[in-house]
Amino acid sequence: MALSKRILTLILTFLLSGSLLAKEIPLVANIYARQHMTLNGKWNYIVDPLENGYYDYRLQPHTKGGFFENKKPKSPSDLVEYSFDASPVMDIPGDWNMQNPQLFFYEGTVWFKKDFQFKKQSGTKNILYFGAVNYDAKVYVNGELVGAHVGGYTPFNFDITDVLNDGENFVVVKVDNKRGKDFVPTQNFDWWNYGGITRDVLLASVPDTFVEDYTVQLKKGSANTIPGWIKLNTATAAQSVTVEIPELKVKQTLTTNAEGKASFELTANPILWSPENPKLYEVVITAKGEVIKDNIGFRNIETKGREILLNGKKIFLRGVSIHEEAPYARGRAHSVEDATTLLTWAKQMGCNYVRLAHYPHSENMVRQAEKMGIMVWSEIPVYWTISWENEATYANAQQQLHDMIRRDKNRSAVIIWSIANETPHSEPRDRFLGKLATYARKQDDTRLISMAMEVTKDANNLNRLEDNMNTFVDVISFNQYIGWYRASNEDARKMKWEVPYNKPVIISEFGGEALQGLHGDKTAKWNEEYQEELYIRNLEMLEKIDGLSGLSPWILVDFRSPRRQLPNIQDFFNRKGLISSWGIKKKAFFVMQDYYNKKTEQYK
Template sequence: MKRVCILLLGAFLFSLCEAKEIPLLSNIYGRSYISLNGKWNYIVDPLENGYYGYRLTPKKNGFFLNEKVKTSSSNLIEYNFDTAQSMDIPSDWNSKDESLFFYEGTVWFKRDFDTRKKAGMKYVLYFGAVNYNAKVYVNGRKVGEHEGGYTPFNFDVTKYLIDGHNFVVVKVDNKRHPEGVPTVNMDWWNYGGITRDVLLAEVPEIYIEDYQIHLAKDMSGYISGWVKLDTTLSLQNIEFEIPELQLKEFLRTDSSGKATFHLQAQPELWTPEKPKLYDVVIRYNKEVLKDEIGFRTITTKGRKIYLNGNPIFLRGVSIHEEAPFRQGRAWSKEDAVTLLSWAKEMGCNYVRLAHYPHNEHMIRVAEKMGLMVWSEIPVYWTIQWKNKKTYGNAKRQLHDMIYRDKNRCCVIIWSIANETPHGKDRDYFLSSLSKYARELDNSRLISMAMEVTKAVDNVNELKDNMHKYVDILSFNQYIGWYRGTNESCRDMKWKIPFEKPVIVSEFGGGALQGKYGDKTERWTEDYQEELYIQNLKMLDRIEGLSGLSPWILVDFRSPRRQLPGIQDFFNRKGLISSWGIKKKGYFVMQRYYKNKAGLY
């Protein structure tokens, strides 16, 4: 009873001084850390009894205390993490527990771990992603919470840890809300859980918080950037080195704790054919942070895209974060290698990672494999355009996407939306996001997936006020699937009244792998094959066509797709089945990209 009282008092006192998220540790995998991946105990809590009392007020003795049941005690405890089921983390509960296949709500997770704190060090608890709302507790004390299912976050938990045994509890809630980003209507599975790596990083009391390194945009022959400490100390010495380029510079921080540099250099430029990366070393006091950085330029002029000053055609494909060879959320480096190898084999030099920021392994593997990347936030279909909180949520996710991957040269496009309806409120919302993205990073291109859904006299015209705020005009179209037939492609014409490059960000149709028939029979591989043949002939007629990312590389789970015996809760537009078997349409794209590669 005494222990319970102490826990309750501690929880109450610490609730008064709850920690907040701290700025994300850049390059988490270059830090000193222990992994908290592995078996976590979990409790399903559909009524949130572990958080609210029967009057729906937050409890002071919720599941986060991880109280122990003792036969000699009269204290009533109606949960027990130690005897609860366990689940591998990272993962999603929908694919790991068949009883939770359709579940949306709250699940509590608990992990025990041991640590020995070192004097003069800080400890940062890092989550790659939790979908969708996470409340995090360490040793029964709340350290903070995070909203958003696809971006990383971390907390300074130094004062919450003790030497020896510790435990972390996370309340995960993936219920969809009208004001959320994404909102309640979506065409992919709302996988719930701790879906990416959980790490406990050890950093010095004053540490390297963030940095950016890139080719100087308007200074040929220079590498520019900055390094920032987690404090506002000035006149601190930071050593910056790229050994292969024989660059070594001693930097001094300003009053904000930031040191900038412009160094003369002629690095070999990163290309899909030769994805050159340089070892970079940053030192501050005893802290040494290493990364691999590539250098390239990406620009547009007229209706063309230029990589390193050379015109390029983006031979791409769209990808969801769906695990290959199993169902569930993809999260590992091995998943990334499998998915991106299939794209490379198809002839891709580019991938559209839809419809949210994918895990960091996907970005880093793409960079090493020579694949350019379109990265996107889940402003998807219709959201609450007038809601200031919704805008703040989208803005935060945009910030976090750019913050994490700003040093990854493979990322060439930040995308701010997908298939959104036209309107004044939407235009203001999205144009504001576009301006904000440019403030954060003006070295990349801005785009979004627009729509072309109607034709007048077989002429499809792109009309969208957002054309003023993007560098590339991208749109989705589904002639042969949602409108018209495959034969319709032969007569369709395209009018793009703006002098900007064009990417067809989605096209395609569904096919059940292994189902064959006449090329006019839907759901057969033959129909999908013919759709791709006719669509490619049609799209090649678009003036300024600079890239394609057909929908989609692999079949993926979606609750919208219910047709028994065909869809079975899968979107079947994949060029590859969820079990890794290539459909006939895959080889149409492979031949097309082989021919395109010879032209650029």
């Protein structure tokens, strides 16, 4: 099988660099609970549209002389045509689009550099962690290539122990956010392609033998059995590890097998996590030289016929979709404060659930949702027309799915793994998504699998959902835009819906655009009255769907998109938000709020 040009280039770069001292390693679980220093803050950056810092004039990767060397002239006669130290600085985490007006539409390469001091300790490994970099990242430490990562929304880390100096160090990251037809997401998508190092950068110190990963979750269908496992980073047998939940007065000491893994099963009676009572327990994992603490909730999520059950009780998912867009028009969201603001707005509307679209959001968002009692739909960016028959594209999608599940598998708030959004039907697409669904279920069988499908319109206003993926998912979810992309608000009264599967139904998207503050006749698009009427008529229509178990209208807050160009209305914003980017609630927000208040009473 022929390797892609990108993979060949990466392999060649590694060989030419001669760096065998550092490597990407499996994602370290709960990195924030480890001893670490932050590398967030001001980073120097160089915009490199021709990639001069990476390729020579023959378009061959530099072996010497690349920007990754962070070279400085030793005398006035030395020729060095770049300087990080003389270049401007940018806040990391952050996107370049909102921090430099000249880079608002920029797609290409930007180099980032950070100097830092570090005191090495014997018997420890040093892990360089990135929460996310969009999209193609190549990472160098002290001039050595330590690894690369593709995918703009998932975390990754490298063991850089052997390239660190005792004292002064620098890290350089080449970031390339150009879109491509074989990428995930593909070349065409409806949100802003924010470039940069968009989430936290940490340098963690762990023992030579450390807890690489663990899972502690309630057994499916049980209220008092908590199985799990702990895995070390090395295949070391006969190592002692301990798992403890002090509040539940349970503790087990385990011994690892030849793979460095130890499984356990605790018996306890935890208070089950729910939106009404988002109870979290401190879980303590102890291994030689290491104590890791996490806050974990325990709950059951399942389906029965056309119902969704949380802890055995029928629920209605009162939701909304959210992009990872910082409130108050500030670009890519990443902080705890951003997450708290967005989720607070959702709760004010009456939500007990959010659809985090169309990619894995930051760990801050997921953990804040868990603390605030909000269930989560988490998704990978298999969006619209992916290269279904490209093996490298599938591998990319599966890796992003793997990384999303690995990071958040212990988060009780996450109830749905979503594998796609609005994908056109075909046999290659069905094979691609079927493999993803099967893979997700093997990784985690305690949560529900879904995807946002599309409906087919027939004669006589009949809307029928027919999708071969129905056999792979637990919940039937689909997007529909009556009153916006098809038909009128008044036509919603005539619509009939047919979902021929004995599974719960979530309307994963519906809505229409309105410029906050623009008022007019309810039959004229773009004003708040039209959007308000659209929501009123859609809710009346959707209530008639058999098995309706949840809604996540599109979308909580206006978000930037280069597809939305209408002057004086969109101005490169998708205006389907129920709240403006400046936090002002539109009239349709209160329609949803009233509807969800009634649903809350109905499901008490």
